[in-house]
Amino acid sequence: MRWADDGFRYGLVTRALHWLMAGLLVWQFTGMAVKLIVGRAPITAFWVGTHKDIGLLLLALLLIRAVWGLANLKLRPPHQPGFWGLAALVGHLVLYGLMLVVPSLALLRQIGSGRALEFFGLELMAGQGVKTDWMTAPANAAHGLLAWVLLAAIAGHILMVLVHRFVWKDGVTDGMIGR
Template sequence: MSVNAAHYGRVSRLLHWGMAALFAFQFLTAIVRFALPDTALEAAVWGAHKPLGALLMLLVAVRLGWALVERARRPAAINLAACVGHLALYLLMVAVPLVALLRQYGSGRAFAPFGIPLMPGFEGEIEWMAAVGGIFHGLLGWALLALIVGHVAMALLHRRMADEDVLVRMLPRRGTPSDTEGRREAGSAR
């Protein structure tokens, strides 16, 4: 099996860009809820926030598992700051939905994203769970958005540096037909 230190594989790229699109919509729903409460736009998009958060949490788990399986074939981080930034992104991608689930459970309300029962409802409320989730979900969510903006800015900045174009790692590979066939034979579905 060949190691390609210059690119992420197809599965990693699909997870990255698919989750980027879902996060963009997720943050759009939060921004609309914050900036345009009680509007038709909020009514149209806010209902997707919780189910989409559950889907993103599942995809984060898949992505982390895939990263562990493929760790020997992934491009190396360019420096310590990049390692720390990616670690912070992953931590927040896990923490934000976890505290939302804590809040949801503490509220006593049932939760069935996409009709799949995740937690049953119950009478009453577990106040500390609802309070912790209520305080930290939004704060950590906005911190995640700030890190994502920083991540994009750094990728674009490094793209302008000829010797550090890290964005190509997440773009489809281009090459000659023989390059493509060689990758197919090497099992490049990573």
């Protein structure tokens, strides 16, 4: 397995970033589902207690993935021509856009809250003690809603993986999943 993409398959770095982020997104959405179903409980406190840290990690991984993806852009397996290729391109852009916007809104809210910004207990930025409404309002209004839109986009992505794999059997998924 090559480190970089090669035009036919995604390389080890691309695959590792994809599956690491997929696992972390499962963690995030499972935690929020537990919160909605169970309410306040010790398991909810544990899961939700990691939400900000995992969100910040996802944002960092997305930025790394974007830089890596741009560096490998000409080496990536191409999208199919026609409507389905365009749909795949748009779908991926929506996924990446939401994976950027959702945690960025939360980060803006955290900075605007006046509280310290911490990452797994390490203080990255001291709290200012002053709440800034223009920074907290966008996330309060849109973070949760856009996160659920992201989940719907992820579900669409998974659905298309299954269609490629089991209905069309066109080998498109081999580039990321393999056989």
